[in-house]
Amino acid sequence: MNTIELKNVSKIYNNKVTAMDNVSLKLTEGEFIAVMGQSGSGKSTLLQITGLLDSCTSGEVIINGENVSKLDKNKLADVRMKSLGFVFQAFHLNSHLKVYENIMVPMLINSEFKNKAEMKQRAEELVATVGLSHRIDHYPSELSGGEQQRVAIARALANNPDFILADEPTGNLDSKNELMIFEELKKLTKSGKGVLVVSHNDAVIDFADTICIMKDGVLEEK
């Protein structure tokens, strides 16, 4: 069973700001967890630490049974590449690359792909799963915000990670597109991925199996 676990994790910035205060959380495969809370409550910090993009001040991060808190930079990058996919509010697509090329970017550091043709084939599969095959040769600027975020989801899936972590994925979208993105993320749980979304968008409540609230760095399950 794939899991990500935070055990008594605290994050104190500059010896001053306690952004996470003794947070414990377990995300299991097939589960959709939403972490909600006001601006500044520590949601992005929690996502960054869960995603190994930043280190915690104390506590442990355990991915599929391995304590990754003390791994060196290269090993962390390896775990991130194999196990985690990220989606951000601002999409972060490369404007100079076509849709399929954007989706191929994470594959370039994955030695399991033998050549570009294999990567392109995988990108074609992924673009189909988010319903954008007809846009595969377009540039991001030619897509709507909702479409760009679906490309970002396809890119997050490039290396077939166990978990998808999303920080305010609907923050730049209108209400129709935000439902489409949450539906897309929900669909991933059906194929066994664990999904963690941090957001202050109430619409996520209908999609999540577990809802947690972050308040001043303290996490409570609702």
Ligand SMILES: Nc1ncnc2c1ncn2[C@@H]1O[C@H](COP(=O)(O)OP(=O)(O)OP(=O)(O)O)[C@@H](O)[C@H]1O
């Ligand atoms: N790199 C940093 N250095 C110092 N303080 C930081 C840093 N990043 C975040 N903080 C502080 O940590 C606290 C939590 O910030 P965080 O970005 O996790 O909140 P958030 O819940 O994601 O807010 P929002 O909903 O506005 O995105 C805030 O008080 C913030 O000012």
Ligand SMILES: [Mg+2]
């Ligand atoms: Mg944030």
